[in-house]
Amino acid sequence: MYSLHKEELQRQSIANVQHRHHDEFPSWFKQYVVQKNLRGSLESTNHLYVLGLGPDMRVAKYSGIIVNGIRFHTIERDKYRHTQNSGIVVKGEHNSEEIDFYGELTDIIELEYCHGNCVYVFKCNWWNIDDKRMDQEHMAN
Structure with a gap:
């Protein structure tokens, strides 16, 4: 669509x-x-x-969540912990080339829809690991 x-x-x-x-x-x-x-x-x-x-205009914000058996934490929650679960890897495309985007999870937001349906949105700080500088416009949130 x-x-x-x-x-x-x-x-x-x-x-x-x-x-x-x-x-x-x-x-x-x-x-x-x-x-x-x-x-x-x-x-x-x-x-x-x-x-x-x-979605409903009210949102919930979390510092940690388990999705499909995988635990995710925000940077703030991981700050003083020995085990870190705030790292994110997302497959994406840049200039028609498939690449991995790496980042740290800063916020976990739940959007609730009718009939108990919900979507979790991850807000991340993305790292530039390539020598070629990629600006924020080309990185997915």
């Missing part, structure tokens, strides 16, 4: 497609899934509909 919205903007010959796509996608996605749900033609499960409605 992400590419569907982008293609729609390109067909309309809208200038600055990437910027508009970034700004408008969440509201477009919500409208899209609500309309599909009303028509009974939503191709996916209710999870897609719930995601389209957006």
Whole structure:
């Protein structure tokens, strides 16, 4: 659906497609899934509909969490501990090349959606381990 919205903007010959796509996608996605749900033609499960409605505006913040059996801690929680679990590795892409991004976990935020669905967002400080300088714009949060 992400590419569907982008293609729609390109067909309309809208200038600055990437910027508009970034700004408008969440509201477009919500409208899209609500309309599909009303028509009974939503191709996916209710999870897609719930995601389209957006999260609750209240969030929870944690210093540690276990996801799929893996323990994660924030830097602050690990500060005085012998065992460190705040390191993060994420596979990503930069200049069409697959690379690993390394960082430290600074915040764990829980976004709660309808019907008990939730998403955990990790905020990280990213390290530059390459001789080539990569600015923050090219690193994923």
